[in-house]
Structure formats: C-alpha cells, structure tokens
Amino acid sequence: MPKLKLSEILDDKPVKVTVELPAKLHRDLVVYAQVLGYETGSPISDPTRLIAPMLQQFIATDRAFAKARRASDRNESASL
Template sequence: MTKLKLGPIIDDKPVKVTIELPAPLHRDLVAYAAALGREQGQTIGDPTKLIVPMLERFIATDRGFARARRHGSQRAARADAQDA
C-alpha cells in the first residue's frame, strides 16, 4: 500500500470553519479520507477534519515558505537590534 503524507488524525478541540470547496476537490478529500482510514485502521467520519493537518503538512514542507519565514525573522531580528 502507498504511504500517505498524513499520519493519524488527532482528535482536538473543534473549531468551526466555513469554506467552500469545488465539487471535484471535495470528492478528492472524501476519497483521501477513505484511503487514510484504511491505511491507519480508523474511520474518518468527517473528511473536513483532514483540511487542517493537510495545511499544516503543506506549510511545514514548503521550502520556499520556510526560507521566506527565516529571512523575515532575520530581518525582524536586525530591526530589533537596530532599535535597541
């Protein structure tokens, strides 16, 4: 079986989010939830619970974003040092 990028979904305090998804993306999300459920041996009743871990994973593995964030932090640190 293929190793999916998401791991087990942690049941956390719910937060209400309203979002509109294109129908094909929603179908893919439902299919991904089913595949992840089979792989992890758990039932994912609400595929929308995958959105947060997917976004977290995407941001964590986006090298360009990490680079931009580091450069932004370095600029902020230099600005703080100049102000001191």
C-alpha cells in the same frame, strides 16, 4: 499501496474557518479520508477534518515558504 503524507489526526484547539471547496476536490477529500481510514485502521467520519493537517503538511514541506519565513524572522529580530 503508497504511503499517504498524513498520519493520524491529533486533537487540538481549533480556530473556526469557513472554506468553499470545488465539488471535485471535496470528492477527492472524501476518498482520501476513506483510504487514510483504511491505512490507519481508524475510520474518519468527517473528511473536512483532514483539511488542517493537509495544510500543515503542505506548509511544513514548502521550501520556499521556509526560506521566506527565516528571512522574515531575521528581519524582525534585527528591528528589535
């Protein structure tokens, strides 16, 4: 079985956000939670808890975003 990009879910103080998901995406999220629960040995009772770690993983691995963020940080530093 291939290794999933997510690992265990850490508790952190959340910010409440309401999101509407297409039904197919929600079904995929449920299945992903089942597979992840099997891989980690920790069942995931609420698949929506995967959304934040998935977004974090996506942002962390987006090279174009990282480049744009560095450029933005340099611009902010230069204006101080």
